[in-house]
Amino acid sequence: MIVTTTILNDFRVQLGGHLVDGLPKLVFINWIADDAPWYQAKSLDKLTKHYQITPANIQFIEQDSLSESDAIQTLLLSTIKQLQDYAAGQQQSFDLSLDMTVGTPFQQQVWQALQSIPYGETISYADLAKTIGKPTAYRAVANANGRNPFSIVVPCHRVIASDGSLGGYTGGLDKKQFLLEIES
Template sequence: MNTQEALPMDLEPVAPAREAAVTFRVPLPGPTRHTTMDSPLGELTLYGDGEALGGLLTPPRDGTRRAVPSDWVRDEAPFTEVRKQLAAYFDGRLRQFDLPLAPAGTPWQLQVWQALTTIPYGATSSYGQLAQELGRPTASRAVGMANGRNPISVIVPCHRVIGANGSLTGYAGGLERKEFLLALER
């Protein structure tokens, strides 16, 4: 990252150009709960604090089963609504999620992830456009780095971010999954 794109540690929140579809809250203390669910992307790992979703992870690209930390507690109950909404999304019946979300991240990451929720279903944005909307026009690489660390993929739609030239660019879950999600939303 060049110094022009470096971000100050004391970032002031910047309101995105569009209203965010969801709000984030701080994760509650206590054990992390988790479960899995089948999806067109493969087996998803869902985790959170028992009241809010903290993460949605796609399977590793090598096809192996995702390992979870040994101190996480398997618990299906907190994820009933998440599963229901994800199933409706993958069936093409849901365009906007309505779930309590509590991702853990830096202030900058949280700003970027919040901005991701402003990208409408079926639309795309570029890293540069998001940087502009966040009031940091030279921070497109920093936006890309934060985007790549989004723990709640699909629901916080990092797949809707593409290159400035319209090309599909990196996606932690793999470009084939990004293509699938964008095609689903067309």
């Protein structure tokens, strides 16, 4: 697994790629605290177990040192470019190869449904639950939303509380507000 960090509007974003069935796949994109070292990202422990690798098999490469001669690094470079274009208001959707197998079937269903929320629009957790055919499962939907390993590109920030408030966001409400402002 290869991990790198990039900056979006003063916020640090960490992303990782791995070969899955011989193909380079994005395995996570998450916000990381300014003072946190790359190896303390909350998702890394879960990913090492899921992919049955040791922490020694995770390689951190600075963004400026990524090379297009490696398939995973090429995917990371493409992801960074798409994130930068999105943050600049030049891109509304992402074309990335994601490996969602780290989630349960229910979580994967929610993450797929998140991708159908149009750019610039928001829906409630209750509406998202209805979208997947489980109208009473809004709490479970909110929980799955919070476990989304692909912040920004699988747009969990587009889900708000039924009362119109922002609700929660794993990266922090300042980041959710930042993303919603990009799309407004």
